[in-house]
Amino acid sequence: MNRILEEIGRIGIVPVIALEDAADAPALAKALEDGGIPCAEVTFRTGAAKEAIRAMTETHPGLLVGAGTVLTAKQAQEAVEAGAKFIVSPGLNPKVVRACEALGVPAVPGCCSPSDVEAAMELGLDTVKFFPAEAVGGLPMIRAMSAPFAGMKFLPTGGINEKNLNAYLEFPGVIACGGSWMVSKDLLAARDWERVSQLCRDAVRTMLGFSLAHVGINAENETEAKNTAALLGSAFGFPVREGGKSVFAGTAVEVMKSPYLGKHGHIGIGTHSVERAVWYMKRSGIAFLEESAAYDAQGRLKSIYLKEEFAGFAVHLVRK
16 A cells, blocks of 8 residues: 555544635644644645645645645646645546656545445555545445455545544554545634634544553462452452453453552553554554554554553553
């Protein structure tokens, strides 16, 4: 997969923007970055698109800016010349795809049927936009098409919001979701940049979904671990389940058979995507014990420890 598309996959959310005045672009770019979503798809639905892309990329070079609603090869060229790093189209136009290939940027054309996906594969693409997502079958349609087209990834857009975002993102065939609820036309017209930032923060919080998964206790040995778990089970009615390195009392308490990371133990924090959580947290300066990373059979990161302890407790992320 193209590295830009991989970056979009780590970000997870692509704000889809129709900006009427390019003069607002720098303030909007700052609002997105302040809100924690360093990405934007500026649609060519307005005459301000090209200059808005230029202004956003020049004033905020850390922002991954692409162009949306690109219908012609000429628009693709104008967008790339203005600084766009990726091109998104509502439909599959081979001329636009070939133009993007010549320009050295990834094309993400709109596809909503098996025939569209086959045509995209013939053009050498491995990622397409699924549009308009909710109107043409939503996640069930993506699941159905992923069966015969297992190598194809989808970027659904159209009807995506904070309520159904995670349902889409939890499916492995979806790399990210496009949406406009945090950058609606009303908010842009009112120039309510603080509200844009807040909605972006809320979207990231919803996407990552941090919650307490369990608390780990460091026992001195296996006997102590079993006895501690048994006491917790007896007192609170928790089922006791023994594993290789620990004994669980219910799902809330894990008792280690020998001292592990953390002076007192560890805290497990659940998240919808460990990969995305790590990416976002690293941007905030949080370091991880890379050697503690564990992966599932599909090669997806399922857990990893933070480098810093909190009041004597190690902390690790685990996939929900």
